[in-house]
Amino acid sequence: MKEIIKVKQLSKSYNGLIAIQNLDLSVQYGTVFGLLGANGAGKSTTIECILGTKKPDTGEISILEMNPFLQRKQLFENVGVQFQEANYQDKITVAELCEVTQSLYKNTVDYRELLKQFGISDKTKSMVKELSGGQRQKLFIVLALIPNPKVVFLDELTTGLDARARREVWKILYDLKSKGLTIFLTSHFMDEVELLCDKICILKKGQVIFHGTVKEAVSASPFEKFEDAYLWYSDEEVMDNENI
Numbered sequence: 001m002k003e004i005i006k007v008k009q010l011s012k013s014y015n016g017l018i019a020i021q022n023l024d025l026s027v028q029y030g031t032v033f034g035l036l037g038a039n040g041a042g043k044s045t046t047i048e049c050i051l052g053t054k055k056p057d058t059g060e061i062s063i064l065e066m067n068p069f070l071q072r073k074q075l076f077e078n079v080g081v082q083f084q085e086a087n088y089q090d091k092i093t094v095a096e097l098c099e100v101t102q103s104l105y106k107n108t109v110d111y112r113e114l115l116k117q118f119g120i121s122d123k124t125k126s127m128v129k130e131l132s133g134g135q136r137q138k139l140f141i142v143l144a145l146i147p148n149p150k151v152v153f154l155d156e157l158t159t160g161l162d163a164r165a166r167r168e169v170w171k172i173l174y175d176l177k178s179k180g181l182t183i184f185l186t187s188h189f190m191d192e193v194e195l196l197c198d199k200i201c202i203l204k205k206g207q208v209i210f211h212g213t214v215k216e217a218v219s220a221s222p223f224e225k226f227e228d229a230y231l232w233y234s235d236e237e238v239m240d241n242e243n244i
């Protein structure tokens with residue numbers, strides 16, 4: 001299978017603090033890839049380097065067969081990015097924000113269709129700041145999908161969504177994947193990682209400590225449940241009492 005993202009020996013430090021060290025990863029076309037790790041493990045730094053918005057100290061990156069630093073504009077047309085908090089004017093409606101986003105790209109998807117798909121079309125005329133946390137989270141996924149991207153980066157995918165909304169988002173992503181979209185996500189929820197991700201990469205202090213499938217991660221750990229295995233890899237505390 002062809003690789004849509006290839007990262008080789010990526011390293012990045014901030015004033016002597018090593019954020020990423022010799023990181024290798026690859027993502028195949030049409031798959032869902034999860035970049036996992038505790039807070040500060042280096043996920044955002046990795047994503048920003050892949051998108052060309054941060055310059056690595058060393059390493060090679062290719063995305064959609066492009067160099068993200070040399071072909072930023074071309075890359076921008078083909079990649080969607082969901083931000084945790086987008087910069088938008090205080091007094092802007094959902095429709096206006098979607099239209100502004102649409103105007104930045106050549107080929108776009110009709111945002112009204114996306115709002116409908118995500119169940120927030122009744123909010124089209126509402127102010128963005130008046131949306132609930134979950135509705136805003138859905139809107140940010142919609143914004144990432146407006147450019148009709150070949151690959152979408154979703155940061156902390158369903159943080160803030162209630163149980164039903166999470167399931168709805170998973171279903172939409174599953175459908176988008178079946179239409180060929182590649183999804184690169186970060187998440188702190190291992191149930192959704194297990195459900196959605198074809199491959200994962202677990203980072204610990206800037207280094208890859210596991211790269212493979214969820215099933216492989218579990219088999220190579222002393223645990224039977226993926227969440228326990230993940231905590232073991234990432235060295236977060238594994239509770240002895242499963243009811244805690």
Ligand SMILES: Nc1ncnc2c1ncn2[C@@H]1O[C@H](COP(=O)(O)OP(=O)(O)OP(=O)(O)O)[C@@H](O)[C@H]1O
Pocket residue numbers: 014017018019037038039040041042043044045046
């Ligand atoms: N602009 C910056 N200047 C200095 N240090 C930074 C900067 N950005 C990130 N770091 C540091 O680099 C390390 C990796 O941070 P990064 O944001 O990539 O982690 P993360 O895995 O995305 O974390 P989180 O899950 O909390 O978002 C952390 O120690 C962080 O404090």
